[in-house]
Structure formats: structure tokens, C-alpha cells
Amino acid sequence: MRDAVGTVQSVLVLGGTSDIGLAIARRLAGRRGAAVTLAGRDVDAMTRAYDGATAVPFDADDTASHAAFCDRVFVAQDVDVVVLAVGVLGDQEKAEAEPAVAVDVLRTNFLGCASIALHVAERLRAQGHGTLVVLSSVAGERVRRSNFVYGASKAGLDGLAQGLGDSLVGSGASVLVVRPGFVESKMTAGMKKVPFSTTPDKVAEAVDKAVRSGAELIWVPGILRVVMSVLRHLPRQVFRKMPV
Numbered sequence: 001m002r003d004a005v006g007t008v009q010s011v012l013v014l015g016g017t018s019d020i021g022l023a024i025a026r027r028l029a030g031r032r033g034a035a036v037t038l039a040g041r042d043v044d045a046m047t048r049a050y051d052g053a054t055a056v057p058f059d060a061d062d063t064a065s066h067a068a069f070c071d072r073v074f075v076a077q078d079v080d081v082v083v084l085a086v087g088v089l090g091d092q093e094k095a096e097a098e099p100a101v102a103v104d105v106l107r108t109n110f111l112g113c114a115s116i117a118l119h120v121a122e123r124l125r126a127q128g129h130g131t132l133v134v135l136s137s138v139a140g141e142r143v144r145r146s147n148f149v150y151g152a153s154k155a156g157l158d159g160l161a162q163g164l165g166d167s168l169v170g171s172g173a174s175v176l177v178v179r180p181g182f183v184e185s186k187m188t189a190g191m192k193k194v195p196f197s198t199t200p201d202k203v204a205e206a207v208d209k210a211v212r213s214g215a216e217l218i219w220v221p222g223i224l225r226v227v228m229s230v231l232r233h234l235p236r237q238v239f240r241k242m243p244v
Contacts, residue, residue, distance in 0.1 A: 008034045008080045008211070012073060014058060014116060016040035019185035020135060021085030022049055023200035027208045028081060037073065060086040060112030066119045074123040081211060082120050083133045086113050087154075089187050095149040102149045109153030114160050121164050124173035131211055133176045134161040138219065141179065141228045145240060165216055176210050178203065179228075180220040196221055 008028050013021040016038025025036045038046040039058035046055035058069055073079065088108050095102035117132060124130035139147060140154030158177060165175030182188060182197040198220050206220045219225040231239065 010035045010037070010077055010079050011081045011083065012037045012039065012079045013083045013085055014039050014060070014120075015083075015085035015087065016046040016053075016055060016058075017042060017049055018085035018087070018135075019187070019200045020180070020183060020203050021083050023204035024083050024085070024133065024207050025050065025053070027201075027204035028211070034080070035077065037079075039069070039073070060108055060116060063112060063115040066116045069116075070119045070123050074127075078127050079124075079130055081131050081133060082124070083135070083207075084113055084117055084120075085135050086116070087135065087187075089147075090150050092147050092149060105149050106153050106156075109150070110156040110160075113157050117157075117161065117164060121168060121173065121175070125168060125171045128172040130173045131176055132161075132164070132174070133178060133207055133211070134158075136161065136177050136179050138179050138181050138224050138228055142232045142239065162217075174214065174216065176207070176215060177217045178207060178210075178220065179218070179224065181224050196224055196227065 011025050011028050011034050013025050013036070015021050017040050025038070028034060029036050036050060036053040038050055038053050038055045040046055041057065041059055043055045043057055046053065056073065059065060086108065088105055090105035091101065095105060117134065120132055124132060134157065136158040137154040139151040140158045143151035143155055158179070161175050161177045165177070168174055180198055180203050182194045183203060184193065184197055184199050203220045206218055210218045219228070
């Protein structure tokens, strides 16, 4: 539970090798000494990635295991902030050629994330406090031809996270939806940078401020809120001709 001045005491990162998730954990815990738990498939990699963190196994795709996972994590301690950083970019060309590849992306980014988000929200509601930080994407605000499988998965998660946040109003728990633009990380290594690119540290800084202020939705960088408000309302015939 947060202390008398609202300082975060414990952080759980789902997707514990994510560059963004790790940056958020360091930002929230670094100067405050919060306990950090990293959850993911590769326990050794998580142990190497964050000195002093507790690393535990977690598989977003194994939805049948999510209830037991939450039981183990939340019985050990209250959790102030849960960062849902699970996600795969996938390969759009392969996803179009092989629908099974698209299903894998959708299973992880939407179905797996939706399942664990619902379980976590149940635990935060029972605690009476806590913030679930959901890493969405501007790609989900208006799905583009160039990455529509990934964009569709994020659009679904974004919508579910907003509804989940509404369901928690009055419980003491909350959901923060984060919509970054292109983030320079290992997930996007080798890809061409685009306008309004950002970094894991910049996302972490914005999340830190949002958690402290109680915000429910942020764009990183903030200018993307204006950009996407325009793109979202362009006629479809115009939008499909744009080089995005």
C-alpha cells in the first residue's frame, strides 16, 4: 500500500523483459525503494535485467494459469502499481500470408492481456487500491494498413482497458491507459524511426507523472493526442492514401 504521502511501495511488471516495463519500474521504484516483481517467461533474463527485483514465471498466453498466478503474487503483498507490458509486434506480411501467425499476435496482445488484466483488476478491487497501467499504442486508435493485425490487437486491448477502468470507479483501484507512439526499443530495433518517436525512459517519465496525478489516459509524446484526433476523423478514402 502507498505510504502517507502516496509513495509507491510495490510494482509488478507483467512482461518483465519489456524495455518500457523495466523503465517504468525503475522510474517508480528507483528513488523510492519500492519492491519490484518482474513476471515473464524468461526468469533468468529478468533477473539479469533488474538487480534486486524478484523474478517469477508468467505466460500471458496460458490464460488458464492467470488466476493461480494472481493468487500467488497478491497473497504475498499488496501491489500498488501493475504494469501490463506484454506484447509482440509480429510480422504483418507473414500474418497476412499465414493467418495462424496473426492469431498468435492477437492471442498474446489481446486475449492474453485481457485475461490477466481482468484477474488483476479483481485483486486490486479486493485490495481497495492500486493502479493497473496498460501499455496500449497509438496504432490502436486508427488501425493502419501497414500493421493492421498489431493495430487491431491494441485497439481491442485499449477498449477493454477503458471499460475496465470505468468498472473500477469508486473501488479505490484504477486503470491508466498509455498510448505511446513509436518507441525506440528492442522490439523496434532495425525499424525506421518515424515522427514523434519516443524512448522507454520518456514513457516511464510520463507514466510516473500520470500515476501520481491519477490520470486515466495519456499519449506519449503528448502531441500525439492532437495528431491522432485529426487522423482519427479523416475520411477513410483519404486516410488509406496516407503514407502511414
